[in-house]
Each structure stands twice: as structure tokens, then as C-alpha cells.
Amino acid sequence: MVELLPQYPILNVPLINGSLLIAGVAIVHVVIAHFAVGIGAFNAVHEWRANRKGDAVMLEFLRRNSRFIILFPFIAGTVTGVGIWFSIALVAPRVTSELIHLFVWGWATEWSLFIIEIAAGYVYYFTWDRVSPRVHNALGWIYAIAAFGSLVLINGIISFMLTTGKFTGIDSFWQNLFNPSFWPSTPIRAVSAFALAGIFVIIVVNYSRGFTQEERAHVVRAAGKWLIPLVLMPPLAVWFFRVIPPDARGFIFNQSAMVMVLLFSFGVVASILLGGYAFFGILRGGRYVTGETGLLMLAIAFIATGSMEFVREGIRKPYLVRPSLVAGGPEGIYSTQLTPGELRQTEAEGTLARAHWWPDATSSTDPATRGRVVYLIQCSACHTANGAYNPIKPLVGGWDEQQYAANLTNLHATKDAMPHYSPTERDRKDLEAYLRTLNPPPATTPAPAAVEDAGQPTPTPRAPSPTPRRGNRTRH
Template sequence: MDVIGQFPLFYFPDYGSAWMMGITGTIHILASHTSVGAAMLFAFLARKAYKENRTDYYPYMKKYGMFLLIFSYVIGSITGPGIWYTATAASPRGISALIHNFVWVWATEWVFFVYEVIGVFILVYFINKIDKKTHLQLTYTFALASVGTLALIIGIISFMMWPGTEAYYTTGSASDAFFGVNTFPHMFLRIGFMIMMSGVIGLLISSSMRKDNAELSYELSKKMGYISLFGGFVTLLSFIWYMGTLPQNAHAVFAFSKDAIIQNRIVLTVAFSLYFALAVFKPKMIHPAMATAMIFVILIGGLWSGEKLRESMRKPYVAGQYMYSNQIISRDVAGKGIKNELPIIAEKGLLALNPFVPKRLKVITTDNKLEAGKLLAKMACSNCHSLEKTGVFRPMKDRLVGMDKEGIKAILYTIGDGGMSYMPALKLPEAEYDAIAEYFASLKY
């Protein structure tokens, strides 16, 4: 019997499957980006403290380190496995593809990560307990391990967007997959944001020290303002560079909501710039409550919107521009022995080929058509869309409102054939088109 390598279906109502991973990932990214940015900041402050004999910097570094231990490494350690769990449920084939391509890259990243975790404990608890030069050298290795972790993960994440070279599909090589055209723009974009985040967190720590040492608090707040401005500038330039290295489908998605995205980025740039300028020129006005609020503004307005944009532009793919978000393989990858599944799906249909479809739904009949259509919609669409009337992320209701069965079927026919260039080409037998259309029509959006 012909089958394709599908897994049992995971569907989260109202939000869709993949967005659960996105929500968990955004929280994790805030924690992880803060830790990498802080590692670079620690190296900068430790060097300054050592060269200028500024021992008053060490209490600040210790407080910052304690914040990292509680915020970044506790929350990061919880949400990191959370990403694995949600990704494995929502996109098991996608995770399998990443592991098969990058198993040794990931193993190396874990070595760096373990060093990071050990390093932050050493940096915090050994301040004033070891000589300053040794402490400085440890901060350098901590920063290198953190940036190394970032660089390895970015290569993997960038592959999810696009290998960037046709050679990969022939060789299947990890290096051809890792060093894509958007890997380095993506890495510098992240580094810029991490530097900015280190300054934002630094402003919270420095403003909370005002009662103990007002003069030092103002000095460090001003420094954090400069650091944040620099990080924001790097982020903005890298974002422009990054956008120029994206595949055609990403630009098609970007164009779909281009005006709103640009407006959002302009508003955020102005808001962040004013806040950082305030820290530079009027550090006395930065209070812990304001600094805390700005962390949430950056989380929701900056990080969440940015991650949502990246996830949207990667669609309809989940890995390497050869695997759709719904786990279907759309092209050959000779170097990995991977075969395009679209021709056999067009011939025999998803229901017949998926080994986890119940026997009663393998063949569509008058009695089971609605149930089969619902299952097909979840299999084909739910990794990008929420299907219910109350759907939140990319809801089908926004696209099919007021349409009857024939109108919906006409849209299904055009997908991937120039009607919606950012959606995947997925040809199905007529009976499956009819079942999906009948199910969507029954919802009466």
C-alpha cells in the first residue's frame, strides 16, 4: 500500500497548530536574546572595570547576573523544552528534517549552552572572590560561548526560511544548508536586537540602584541608553539587509501587509529612540516602573510582531523550501534521498496515503463527506490557518466569508496556480476538493 510519511494530526482550536510553537518561541527568544546580549554587555563592563579600576561596576554586574539567572535561564530552560514539545506535536516532520540536517550542529550548540549556564553562575558567584583579570577572561569566554550558541542556532533557523543555494538539493550537505544567503544578515539582525535588549534590561537594573548610589545609577543608565541606541541602529540596518536576502514567497507575504508592517516599524523605531535618548540625556527620568513597562512594549510590539512576521514570511514552508508547513514534501532533495510527494497526492489523495486516517474515511462517500472534509481541512490547512469562526491567527473566516461551496472550490483550484503565489501548490483528487469545500461551506463564515 502506498503511504507518505505523515504523523498523527495535532490541532489546537482557534489558534492553529503552528502558532502554539510561535507563542512559546517568542517567550523563549526574549529570555535567550537577553542572555546573549547580556553576555556581550558583561564583557564590555568587565573590561571597563578592569582597565579603569571601576570596582563599583561589580555590584551592578552581580545584580544583572542574578536577574539573568532568574529570568533568562529559568524561563529559558522551561520554554526551550516547550518549543521542542510544541514543535514536535505541530511539525514532527519539520523537526525530523532539522535534526537529520543538523544533528552535529545541534550537539555543538548544546556544548556551548552548557558552558553558558555554568559560566553565568561562575560570573555571578565569583565576583570579588577571584582576581579581576581571571574574572575578565571568564567574561570573554562566556560572551564567546553565547555568541557561538546564537550563530549555530541562526544557521538552523535560517535554513527553515531558505537554504539559499541550489547546491543543497543536490548534495544534501549540512554546510550547504547552514551557510545560506540570509544566514549572516539574520545573525546580525539578532545580534543588534540582543545588544538593544541588554541595554533595556540594564536600564531596569540601573534605575533600581538609585537609592544605593544615585551617581552610579545615572552613569550606568546613560551608558545603557547609548548601548540600546547602538543595538537598535544595528537592528534596523540588518533588517534592511535581511529583507534583501529572502525568497520570493517571503516577499509575496510581506507585500500582502506591507503598509501595516512599515507603519508598525516606524512607530516602534520612534518610540524606542525617544526612550533611549531619554536615558542618555535625562537619566534621572528613567524609573523602574517605566523600564519594566518598556520591556513589555518591546516584547509585544517589537519581538512578537517581528517573530510573527518572520514565521509568516517563511510560509508555506517549515524547512528548506522543500517541506510544507502541513508536512508534505514538495520537491526532490537528491542528496538526502527525499522524493517529491505532490504527484502521488494529486493521483491518490491525502486520505488514501496518510497512514493515520481512519479506515472509514479512506474513501469519501455521501455519508462521510463532511467528516472527511473536516479532516482534510485540518491536514492541509491548520498549520497556517485557524478554521473556526472564532479563529485568531490567519482565520479562514476572513478569506471565505459569505462564500458558497462552488466559490470556495474555485479558490481551492487556484491555490499555487498563480491565484495566491504565497500559498503552496497542492493538487488533490476532485472528491477531496469537493469534501473540503463542503466542510468550509457548512461553517457559514
């Protein structure tokens, strides 16, 4: 039972590919959004404690920096969040739409929480000293809880893409949301959120005026505590890798995916180092942390968060949404935005049957022109033709006709990050014609211009050969 529609045009992002475009926007957003969640909790907890203990320094710090610790995160989070919606809707419209439908009430709840968060944040910011401390602190808690709720919901949807679990359809809402990797990834995100908040507070207190050195040290110590949960990262990471599908796990730990191993290790090691420094250096050792050190810690946290997100996205290949674990359940969606059923259909009917967006190319008599469309639909999600991201040009560089014939029908056999795809004879030849244009043969081409150029200025002693030497340049 294959549904052929909806079909969307393909955004071919040169050089970096759509996936790096999304990653670039997403990593900035993820860091800011986690920080917004963490700082909400920091603010609520420390206002509450300061009220109870009469901690005037902390209260003054929170009041004076409300602009940075309440307004800034949600404005920056909103702007980059819109950036994510733009980039995913352009690069992966099919899956974006699919996830909106699947989790429609989840999104509705998330957007409501977001409005509550924004409203509470503004009221909080404008009501210092205008409402009682209790009411003011309650506003801070509303902000914190709404922000954390958003994190939980969005993490449910994102983790679902990796571990669909026993997904049976649109009705299994709670099961979809609380999927296997939701449980470990929620505390992982909470720990990162708290750490980012702690680091940011350290930076802000260093650069805000009107505090003595002791007062600053007092705030730095409070902030340092928020980094200590980072030491939980290794056990949480182990838990995470126990729940993800074995083939995805193989992606990290087998040799061909060294980049994944390095990035992943970096994320975990950076977390331990930051957490360890907070505990032994700041709290036990009583060290002060300067603004520069804070910025350095932020840079490390940024790269560590980016690495972990990159791994999480990378191990899902060749899928965007992995198939259900239930036999007969939904079959997932590949990175190409085709379901396995649709891919089989292109193997039967040809890819161009799905290429409604390129009427000129599909009716072209030039195989390479048609082949480019096959490439855009079947390959461009994970490759660039000749860019920085997984370029296909060097991968097919030395191929001769036999290799094209054997490899293009069997791509998944060389790298299991690729969908199981056996093109029709015509698609394969079209694709081959296009891929050959990426590595044009050296200038033995008997094109008229080339012959003239070579012949006129310096006649060589070698006899010019009128026939091309390469036998495999036949065009189909």
C-alpha cells in the same frame, strides 16, 4: 522520487492554530534568549572595564545583581526553550525532525555551547571574590562567547528555512548554515540582544537598593550605550530584504499583506525611536531613565521583536522550509508538512492514502467526515475551521456549488500563500461536504424537529412550504 514516510499525526489546535501557539511561545523565548546573549556581553565588557578603571560602582552593581543578570536569563531561557521544542515537535514534527537530521552537528555544537554557558554562568555567580578578578572576568567572557555562539548557530538554522540558498543536500552543511539571510539576520539579532540587555540593566538598577542617585545615573548611562546600535536597524532590514526570495518580499510589500507591512514598519520604527532616545536623551542630554520608563521601553522592545519575528515567519508561506535555489535540489516542505512531491502524490492518489492516523474517518461513508481529514492534512496548518486565526468559515461563506468546484481546485490562484493544490474529484467533494458543515444553511432544513417547532406555537399566515427552497443543498 517521492518518499512517502514519515507521517505524523496532526495536532489541531483550536481557535489559535498551531502556528500561533508556536509564535506565542517563541516570542517570549526569543526575547529572553536575546536578552541572555546581550547581558552576557554587557557583563563581560563592563566587568573588564570596571576592573581596569577602578569603577567600584559598576563592579558593585554587577556583583549585587548577578542573580538577575546571569542566573535569571539562562534559567528563563532554558524553560521557554524547552517550551519551543515541545510546541514545534507537536505542531510541526516532520520539519523539526528534518532540521535535526540536516544540522545534526550544528545542534550537537549548540547543545555543547549551552552546557558551557550554564556551567560558566553558575561558576561565575558563585565565585565573586573567591577567584582573582581576571579569572572571574574570564568566566564572564566564556559565558558571553558561548551564548553568542548559540545565537549564531540557531540563527543559521532558522534563516536556512527562509533562504535555503544553494542547498544541495545534507552534505552542504556550511553552505546551509551560512545561507543568504544568515548574514543580515545575525547582526540584526545581535543589535536586539544588546538593546534588550541595556533596557534590562536600566530596570534592574532602578529597582535595586543601596545605590545613590548618582551611582544609578552612572549605570544608566553605561546601559544606554547598548541601545545605540538600534539605529542600524533600518539599513540591516534593507539588507535582509535584498537577500530574501522575491516572492517572499512581495508578501511584505504587496497590498494584500498589509498586516506584514504594519508589523514590519513598527519593528523598524520602534528600533529607531529607542536608539534615538538612548543617544539624544540619555547620552547627549544626560537624562536619567526611571524604572517605569525602562519597563515601557521593554514593552516596546518586546512588541517590536515580536513583530519582526512574526514577519519573518509569515513571509515563508506556503513553505516551512523553502525549496533549494539549485535546479534539481531539495524541493522544500510546505506548511502542511508535505513536500511538493508528496502533495502531487495526494493529487494523484487522494489525500486519504496518507491519513493513517484516522482509520475510522477514512473508511467512513459520510463525505463530511472524510472531508474533515482532507481539511486537517491539506488546510489546517494555516487555517482554523472557525477560530480566531485565519478562519475558513467566513472565507467559504457565500460559496455555491460552482464556486466550490472552481475555487477548491484552484486555491493558489486566489492567494499565493497557499500551496499549488488540485485535489482529486473525490477529495474535492469530501472537502466541500466538510466545509459546508461550517456554514449550515438557515433553518429551512426539513428536519423533523425543525418542522414541528415551526409549526406548533404560532401558525403563520404564510403557507408553509414543504420543499426546501435552496437548490444547492444536495449531499453527495
